[in-house]
Amino acid sequence: MRIRRVQGVINHALAAAVSLIMFVPVYLVIVNSLKTKAEASSMGAGLPSALQWENFATVIEKGKLVTAFGNSVLYAVGATLIGTTVAALAAYVLSRNRTRLNRGLYFFLIMGIAMPTNFVTLMKVMQVTHLINTQLGIILLYSSMSIPFSVFLIYAFVGTIPRELDEAAIIDGCSPIRLFFSVIYPLLTPVLVTAGVLNLLGIWNEFLLPLYYLNSSAYWPMTLAVYNFFGQFQADWSLVSADIVLTIVPVIIVYLFAQRFILSGMTAGSVKG
Amino acid sequence: MRSRAYPLYFAGGALVLYGLFYVLPSLLGFYYAFTDWNSYSSEVNFVGLANFRLIFTSGGSSNYLLYLRNTVVFTVATILLKTAIALGLALLLTNGIRRLAYFHRVVMYLPAVLPMLVVSLVFKSILNPATGLLNTFLRGVGLDFMAQRWLVDVNWALPSVIGVDTWRGVGYIMVIMIAGLQSIPKDYYEAAAIDGASGMASFFRITLPLMMPVLTVTTVLNLLYGLKVFDIVFVLTNGGPGRATDTVYTAIFDEFSKGRYGVATTLSTLLFLIMIVLGYFVIRLMHREAEE
Numbered sequence: 001m002r003i004r005r006v007q008g009v010i011n012h013a014l015a016a017a018v019s020l021i022m023f024v025p026v027y028l029v030i031v032n033s034l035k036t037k038a039e040a041s042s043m044g045a046g047l048p049s050a051l052q053w054e055n056f057a058t059v060i061e062k063g064k065l066v067t068a069f070g071n072s073v074l075y076a077v078g079a080t081l082i083g084t085t086v087a088a089l090a091a092y093v094l095s096r097n098r099t100r101l102n103r104g105l106y107f108f109l110i111m112g113i114a115m116p117t118n119f120v121t122l123m124k125v126m127q128v129t130h131l132i133n134t135q136l137g138i139i140l141l142y143s144s145m146s147i148p149f150s151v152f153l154i155y156a157f158v159g160t161i162p163r164e165l166d167e168a169a170i171i172d173g174c175s176p177i178r179l180f181f182s183v184i185y186p187l188l189t190p191v192l193v194t195a196g197v198l199n200l201l202g203i204w205n206e207f208l209l210p211l212y213y214l215n216s217s218a219y220w221p222m223t224l225a226v227y228n229f230f231g232q233f234q235a236d237w238s239l240v241s242a243d244i245v246l247t248i249v250p251v252i253i254v255y256l257f258a259q260r261f262i263l264s265g266m267t268a269g270s271v272k273g
Numbered sequence: 274m275r276s277r278a279y280p281l282y283f284a285g286g287a288l289v290l291y292g293l294f295y296v297l298p299s300l301l302g303f304y305y306a307f308t309d310w311n312s313y314s315s316e317v318n319f320v321g322l323a324n325f326r327l328i329f330t331s332g333g334s335s336n337y338l339l340y341l342r343n344t345v346v347f348t349v350a351t352i353l354l355k356t357a358i359a360l361g362l363a364l365l366l367t368n369g370i371r372r373l374a375y376f377h378r379v380v381m382y383l384p385a386v387l388p389m390l391v392v393s394l395v396f397k398s399i400l401n402p403a404t405g406l407l408n409t410f411l412r413g414v415g416l417d418f419m420a421q422r423w424l425v426d427v428n429w430a431l432p433s434v435i436g437v438d439t440w441r442g443v444g445y446i447m448v449i450m451i452a453g454l455q456s457i458p459k460d461y462y463e464a465a466a467i468d469g470a471s472g473m474a475s476f477f478r479i480t481l482p483l484m485m486p487v488l489t490v491t492t493v494l495n496l497l498y499g500l501k502v503f504d505i506v507f508v509l510t511n512g513g514p515g516r517a518t519d520t521v522y523t524a525i526f527d528e529f530s531k532g533r534y535g536v537a538t539t540l541s542t543l544l545f546l547i548m549i550v551l552g553y554f555v556i557r558l559m560h561r562e563a564e565e
Contacts, residue, residue, distance in 0.1 A: 012372075015362075018381060019380040022380055022383060022444065023380055023383070024399075025391075026387070042409075044406065045406060090286070093281060093283040096278075107556060111549070111556060112296075114551060114556070115296075115299065115548060116541065116545055118299050119541070120305070120529055120534050120537045121301040121302045122294065125297055144291050144295055145294075145295070147287050147290060147295075148295075176277070180283070204388070208503060208504065223390050226390060226391065247388065248387055248388065255386045262382075
């Protein structure tokens with residue numbers, strides 16, 4: 001019995017140590033965001049001697065963060081709405097009507113989970129369609145990037161909705177569009193929230209696409225603004241930390257509120273690149 | 274009846290977006306891989322296999338095979354580390370402790386939702402040889418000999434990047450494994466205990482075999498991620514010191530920013546071919562999981 005108790009203490013200590021290691025970087029940026037430039041120069045773990053709240057005001061102004069925040073919200077929300085909606089529509093018809101063609105189309109779509117993006121030729125496509133260096137272009141790119149995984153998640157979920165509902169609605173004279181939006185769509189809510197939250201966080205955190213396709217700093221999202229800010233103020237970790245804190249606070253809030261959906265999505269699909 | 278109730282045009286939006294921005298560029302890649310497309314001239318000439326020859330035979334400073342080797346080393350190392358550590362943590366949080374287990378799970382998954390850019394920037398400071406937290410800590414506890422010049426030393430740079438990526442990705446793999454462990458019926462362990470099986474024996478005879486499907490999925494995930502790795506390398510080392518940590522995707526970005534689009538596309542297309550073959554097996558695997 002005593003051995004078991006000792007084992008229990010060791011296990012708890014081990015779990016606490018790992019959690020601590022996982023939390024260190026977040027802790028570091030929080031404490032250093034409130035230090036003076038000199039105090040934060042080595043990005044140490046010590047507490048600030050006096051809280052420098054004005055760091056936040058400085059980065060918001062110098063880093064043009066109001067614009068960047070607006071851009072990030074626009075891209076993440078816009079692309080999530082478009083991507084998840086078109087994915088839901090596709091997953092629904094492909095799952096309900098499993099002809100040879102439709103099964104093929106389903107595989108074609110989810111193949112994108114493995115497929116790498118060719119950023120170089122994608123630039124060509126962006127130029128030809130006049131979408132390069134535009135906000136609409138980035139939104140459409142993010143939407144299409146989210147489609148394969150969303151289709152995969154939603155397709156499996158549609159299978160759990162009884163077909164009798166569709167049949168009853170059709171007998172009542174429902175059009176296909178009405179059937180989808182008034183009967184099916186509400187029932188898809190759990191999986192749509194999961195797919196939506198995963199896409200939202202993924203897009204918020206991404207910075208490769210803006211790096212390739214957005215030259216105007218006025219269109220930059222938070223991540224790219226942070227990267228650029230780091231380039232300019234490398235020596236000033238207090239400001240860089242404040243910038244980082246402002247970027248990750250929304251992510252952490254969404255994560256804490258939606259963790260059940262995120263964890264369920266992870267395990268249901270078990271897939272996300 | 275079916276086709277009228279479920280018209281195919283519903284799938285149109287997804288197919289058009291995905292086809293235009295995902296599939297079309299990959300297909301165009303097959304054409305441009307055989308050209309000298311670049312940013313200096315508007316003319317695009319057919320050059321046959323020149324780009325491929327450059328990639329497979331070049332040596333010296335721009336050794337493309339080295340980038341491929343780095344990518345493979347990164348992928349294999351992160352698969353092994355993440356799988357082993359995540360399995361250990363998953364066992365700890367399901368069997369080892371009851372209280373606070375959910376709290377620890379939420380904290381350990383946290384790195385996976387943070388922007389890769391942020392993670393990399395913070396680790397850049399933590400791994401600073403002179404002032405970084407890691408070396409300060411090691412010196413503080415008397416382990417001076419372990420303090421390395423992490424990201425700056427040619428021999429330590431790639432292992433450091435692998436370490437940071439493991440830190441970031443292990444919680445995500447762990448969450449999937451916890452779900453797998455929880456789906457193993459408790460009776461199996463009880464029956465084994467009655468028969469006098471040791472903890473070791475029930476791990477190797479019950480847990481591991483029943484976790485095989487989950488381990489396959491996590492390995493595939495890590496594989497797909499590893500081959501496409503970009504952000505973390507780009508921010509931590511930007512391929513340096515020298516080209517010691519360059520991977521396929523950072524090399525593509527490098528060629529792209531130098532305006533050598535033909536070579537960049539060829540690299541991309543080679544990666545596409547490798548991943549489409551892997552993808553075929555992944556899709557079959559996922560399909561089987563989904564049907565069950």
